[in-house]
Amino acid sequence: MAVVGVLAAVAVLCYLFLFVRGSFEFAIERRLTAVGAMVLVAFTQGVATLLFQTVTQNRVLTPSIMGFDSVYTLAQTAMVVAFGGGVLAATDGVGKVVAQTLLMVAFATFLFRWLFSGRHANLHVLLLVGVAIGMAFDSVATFGQRVLAPADYDLLSARMFGRLTAADPQVLPLAAGVCVLVGVVVVRRHARLDVLHLGRDVATNLGLDHRRELTLALVCVSVLVAMSTAVVGPLTFFGFLVAVLTHQVAGTHRHAVLLPMSFLLGVLVLVGGQFVMEHVFYATGMLTVVLEFVGGTVFLVLLLRKGTL
Amino acid sequence: MITVDAVTKAYGDTPVLGPVSEVLADRGITSVIGPNGAGKSTLLTIAGRLAEPDSGTVHVHVDDAAGAVGLDVHRARSADVAKLVAVLRQENHFTARLTVRELVSFGRFPHSRGRLTPTDVAAVDEALGFLDLTALQGRHLDELSGGQRQRAYVAMVLAQGTRHVLLDEPLNNLDIRHAVRMMRLLRRVADELGRAVALVVHDVNFAAAWSDRIVAVRDGRVVAQGTPEEVVREDVLREVFDTPVRVHVLDGVPTAVYFR
Structure with missing residues (x-):
């Protein structure tokens, strides 16, 4: 972990201070914002995916399967359809991020409560409903996009992929506060998460209130993913990529190691990747696309090798 | 001591258990036998709080300095129950x-x-x-x-x-050598460590050879219970398994012969 930590720190320093052209202060300010957004995404996506995979006892699923991205996409599309393309830029700010986060957390909490109080309550039904609702939202959003004017659609489509370097610096402190809060909750429960990982029956036998711990973990996941999506846009496979790397590198089941490791690896991949993209390939905005491509490919390879979800 | 009181359980509209009332003693080995689908595992997992009963209660009593304390395993804090009862699927x-x-x-x-x-x-x-x-x-x-x-x-x-150890078919998929070894171990757990072991067993003869008490379940109800000598009898087993069974005493243990 020390090695990964040092590498992540080196990546951050390289990104901040190397190849500055022109005004130093201007470059540092912009780069600090970008690093802030990337650290935020690394934490939210890495930790959320790890938690989600622990409570679902599944190494292939990611929280985006719950339809978070679809809620985000639908909300953005609905706004453009209703008010035109200019509204996206006009409403950017803390209020919009908070509103979008709340909307997504409300959606997830509603889904959890409804499904866990039902008669056939179980995780697989929850996932199935999440996927189905996500697809329904996507379809509605696609329909909305069809009826848009090309210029509006162009503005909208820029929001449909994660944009790391264009995050709003105003919302970062708020997001960081939420992350610290969730981080404290999760780290304090690391031993319980280890037990949760063994599944419902064994966890219950070992004296864990399984339903309570599961709900708490899922609420943490929804807050993190919603925050991340509201700040930088949807990222489907980045968290998955980090979770796979974390399990490979850490070689342990203990969340006391896994959680910080996923954060550090996330920072390393994002900031290191952004550095290479900017200064080797001169393609500033492409990192998320590349990450989604690599993550998606790893996902498919794992799925095909395992042969089952 | 675990007291199961008027417990019932149904999956959908199909009743699988009960009402069953049972007392699991503080010592020794108790085996639960019965045909497939009789509700053996359901009974054990409800007693071990891995499944919720539709009605009825399960209490675990432990003698401590304050006297007999009864804990409702489905209502009490899971962390407290985990120090008294261990259950394995x-x-x-x-x-x-x-x-x-x-x-x-x-x-x-x-x-x-x-x-x-x-x-x-x-x-x-x-x-x-x-x-x-x-x-x-x-x-x-x-x-x-x-x-x-x-x-x-x-x-x-x-x-x-824990005082109580509940095991759901610990002999499943074990060959003769490993099955005997497991039962010998469980016998030592009961005798040397003073724990109470309750297990679901498919093979009547393993139950007869190693248990202090046998509980026979059929169609979700307890139809017979007692020492191996009381339960492993031709008339009782015929009723439990719906199959003609002959019982011989071999090496002092009642042994069921049901292969033809």
Whole structure:
């Protein structure tokens, strides 16, 4: 972990201070914002995916399967359809991020409560409903996009992929506060998460209130993913990529190691990747696309090798 | 002592259990026998609070300095019950890749909440030694044979240090040698460690040879119970299994012959 930590720190320093052209202060300010957004995404996506995979006892699923991205996409599309393309830029700010986060957390909490109080309550039904609702939202959003004017659609489509370097610096402190809060909750429960990982029956036998711990973990996941999506846009496979790397590198089941490791690896991949993209390939905005491509490919390879979800 | 009081359970509209009232003693081995689908496992998992009954209650009583304390296993804090009752399902599957020692250490979670004290480490060592796993403690579970893996799971619930140990078909998928070895171990758990072991067994003769008490279940109800001599009888077994059975006493143990 020390090695990964040092590498992540080196990546951050390289990104901040190397190849500055022109005004130093201007470059540092912009780069600090970008690093802030990337650290935020690394934490939210890495930790959320790890938690989600622990409570679902599944190494292939990611929280985006719950339809978070679809809620985000639908909300953005609905706004453009209703008010035109200019509204996206006009409403950017803390209020919009908070509103979008709340909307997504409300959606997830509603889904959890409804499904866990039902008669056939179980995780697989929850996932199935999440996927189905996500697809329904996507379809509605696609329909909305069809009826848009090309210029509006162009503005909208820029929001449909994660944009790391264009995050709003105003919302970062708020997001960081939420992350610290969730981080404290999760780290304090690391031993319980280890037990949760063994599944419902064994966890219950070992004296864990399984339903309570599961709900708490899922609420943490929804807050993190919603925050991340509201700040930088949807990222489907980045968290998955980090979770796979974390399990490979850490070689342990203990969340006391896994959680910080996923954060550090996330920072390393994002900031290191952004550095290479900017200064080797001169393609500033492409990192998320590349990450989604690599993550998606790893996902498919794992799925095909395992042969089952 | 675990008292099961008028417990019923149905899956959908199909009743699978009860009403059943049973008392599991504080000592010895109790075997639950019965045909497929009789509700044996359901009874055991409800007593071990892995499943909720539709009606009825399960209490665990432990004699301590304050006298007999009864805990409702489905209502009380899960952490408190975990120090009194340990239960193991037939099938266990983990996504985490664990070594034997890590798995058995989880058994101490009710006491340590994740931070092992020297007492916990000693209990883990004892459980590993008892199940003859000390040499295998560094191996991963996926590197073990079925019998070794089953012993590792049992070691975990033993390390929990509970008065009651409930096991759902611990002999499943074990060959004769491993099955006998498992039963001998459980006998020692009851005799030497003074724990009460309750298990679901498919083979009547294993139940007869090793148990202090046998509970026979059919169609969700207890139809017979008592010592092996009282339950392993031709008329009782015929009623339980709906199959003609002859019983011979071999080496002092009533033995059922039902192969033809």
